[in-house]
Amino acid sequence: MNPSAASSKSTLKQQWQEFWFYFSVSKTAVAGLVFLVLVVLMALFADVISPHEPAEQYRQFAKLPPAWKEGGQMQFFLGTDYAGRDMLSRIIHGSRLSLLAGAIVVVLSLSVGVFLGLVAGYRGGWLETTIMRVMDTIMAVPGLLLALVLVAILGPGLLNAMVAIAITYTPYFVRLTRASTLSELNRDYVTASKMTGASSTRLMFVSILPNCMAPVIVQGTLSFSTAILDTAALGFLGMGAQAPTPEWGTLIAENRDLILNAPWTVTFPGIAILLAVLAINLVGDGLRDALDPKLKRS
Helix, strand or coil: CCHHHHHHHHHHHHHHHHHHHHHHCCHHHHHHHHHHHHHHHHHHCHHHHCCCCCCCCCHHHCCCCCCEEECCEEEECCCECCCCCEHHHHHHHHHHHHHHHHHHHHHHHHHHHHHHHHHHHHHCHHHHHHHHHHHHHHHCCCHHHHHHHHHHHHCCCHHHHHHHHHHHHHHHHHHHHHHHHHHHCCCHHHHHHHHCCCCHHHHHHHHHHHHHHHHHHHHHHHHHHHHHHHHHHHHHCCCCCCCCCCCHHHHHHHCHHHCCCCCHHHHHHHHHHHHHHHHHHHHHHHHHHHHCHHHCCC
16 A cells, blocks of 8 residues: 555544544534434435325324324324324425435535635635625525525425525625635645645635635534524425425424314424434534534543
């Protein structure tokens, strides 16, 4: 094996071990990670583990309470909704859409935000002023309200909801990346790269960007949980995923009239959102402790 390749592999392994050491110090972060992995696996294998098809209706069993039994055999562990659809199956399949929506929102906003923040911080001048004033304008409007306006313009639907939410999240990544870029510009390694004749593109994306990613990763993790919440909120308001699509917010919306007669139809989707968001936030806190040198515990 090439000595330099072996050294690089050894360094990477050491960095991973150091990261895991600081991350695992927080038992709540590890618990959140385990739960999040289970939710992801549930979403990936939803077709296999769900007891019923999410859209299959059993009209004769409509609005049955959880753990209802027939002939000693459990039929609907979390009960059924107004149309006799199995709530457990719909929640399991809803995890797929909710996690996918959150991931797409974060990828879109992070990609655009990091690029614009990097350009603004490195180039400066009128370009920086223009980018940051646009971001300030977006941030001046409450995020969910702006997302509602954008979805009203684009039209209701899960895809349009994801695009709208991604636009409202972009300024946070722009500001964070710009600040990190400005702090890195005067470092010795950047000066050395300039002296060797490195191009601006190489300086931005090869030299500076990797050193700005730690806070961006933490922000992305926390934005993931918020994106799930906002997607569910738009779905509840009828501007996101449309019924009968089994998205968590839509599940609550289509059963909200049953909150007194069949409370399990809105309670269990709400609990699913709560637990998923809590797990992601715990992982985000663990990442912050592991990646931020100022917060690393001795």
